[in-house]
Every structure is written in structure tokens, then in C-alpha cells.
Amino acid sequence: xxxxxxxxxxxxxxxxxxxxxxxxxxxxxxxxxxxxxxxxxxxxxxxxxxxxxxxxxxx
Numbered sequence: 347x348x349x350x351x352x353x354x355x356x357x358x359x360x361x362x363x364x365x366x367x368x369x370x371x372x373x374x375x376x377x378x379x380x381x382x383x384x385x386x387x388x389x390x391x392x393x394x395x396x397x398x399x400x401x402x403x404x405x
Contacts, residue, residue: 352396360389 367382389402 352399353393356389356392356396360386363387385386385398 348357363385365382366385370378370380370382388401
């Protein structure tokens with residue numbers, strides 16, 4: 347997987363989590379909100395991993 351592909355996937359995953367969280371808010375579903383937040387956090391960690399790999403390969 348390329349560097350840009352990995353970052354794009356992580357950002358898409360974060361947006362999916364944001365949508366799930368907002369749907370949970372709109373529906374009053376606490377479980378859905380929590381799942382959305384968890385997906386966003388996982389995506390942020392993936393973004394950081396991709397950034398670290400990119401920096402390491404640029405050296």
C-alpha cells in the first residue's frame with residue numbers, strides 16, 4: 347500500500363466514524379456515538395502511523 351493510499355484510507359475511516367457519531371447524536375443512540383468516537387480514534391492512530399512511516403522513508 348502506498349503512502350498516500352494509507353493516509354486516504356485513514357481519513358476515510360475517520361470520516362466514517364464522524365458520520366456514525368453524528369448519527370448517534372441525531373438518534374439519541376449512545377452506543378452508536380461511542381462506536382463513532384472509537385473509529386475516529388483508531389483512524390487518528392493510523393494517520394500517525396502513516397505519517398511516521400512517511401517521515402522514516404523520507405530520510
